Amino acid sequence: MTFRELAIQRISVRGYRPDPVPDKILQEILDTAHMAPSAANRQPWHVVVIRDELRRRAVYSAYPRDWLLTAPVLLVVCVEPSAAWVRSEDQWNAAEGDGAIFMTHLILAAAEHGLGTCWIAAFSPRRLREVLQLPSHIVPLAITPLGYPADSGRPKQRKPLDAIVHREQW
Numbered sequence: 001m002t003f004r005e006l007a008i009q010r011i012s013v014r015g016y017r018p019d020p021v022p023d024k025i026l027q028e029i030l031d032t033a034h035m036a037p038s039a040a041n042r043q044p045w046h047v048v049v050i051r052d053e054l055r056r057r058a059v060y061s062a063y064p065r066d067w068l069l070t071a072p073v074l075l076v077v078c079v080e081p082s083a084a085w086v087r088s089e090d091q092w093n094a095a096e097g098d099g100a101i102f103m104t105h106l107i108l109a110a111a112e113h114g115l116g117t118c119w120i121a122a123f124s125p126r127r128l129r130e131v132l133q134l135p136s137h138i139v140p141l142a143i144t145p146l147g148y149p150a151d152s153g154r155p156k157q158r159k160p161l162d163a164i165v166h167r168e169q170w
């Protein structure tokens with residue numbers, strides 16, 4: 001599959017089959033995500049892997065959508081701003097950008113294996129911190145379910161390319 005085919009094929013999946021995700025595939029997806037670039041190569045990311053039913057229910061309490069529980073695995077991508085590169089002129093911290101690149105690699109790597117994901121940001125960070133007992137210097141960035149799709153997703157809807165591409169000047 002070409003990168004273009006992979007990018008077109010990947011969609012947000014909001015319903016999963018109960019089939020387990022083999023450890024070897026999960027490991028490969030995590031390792032591929034870890035190949036992502038990061039500012040000054042600081043790699044300020046962490047990922048919490050959750051398979052246990054009770055733990056999945058605890059994460060559900062931070063994002064109570066029934067389809068979330070259909071997935072056999074939940075991944076929570078977190079960042080550590082104190083470990084990230086900071087631009088000196090304006091103190092801009094690269095952690096969230098780095099975490100988003102990690103997450104992008106992760107969802108595309110999953111799609112390469114025929115696995116579905118859905119980038120979730122609309123969770124309660126307070127509740128998620130509590131149930132995962134995250135240390136105070138760790139910021140939860142995104143949750144994604146991981147599993148074999150039961151849902152064929154929604155057709156991709158994108159703005160016309162001309163509406164976002166500015167040639168030579170804005």
Ligand SMILES: Cc1cc2nc3c(=O)[nH]c(=O)nc-3n(C[C@H](O)[C@H](O)[C@H](O)COP(=O)(O)O)c2cc1C
Pocket residue numbers: 010011012013118119120121122123153154156
């Ligand atoms: C930063 C970010 C946050 C998102 N948060 C949610 C979310 O909380 N819940 C959800 O169902 N989908 C969420 N999505 C998925 C988007 O709705 C989805 O990517 C978009 O509609 C495009 O559809 P596609 O992923 O199928 O191409 C999020 C996506 C991104 C990139």
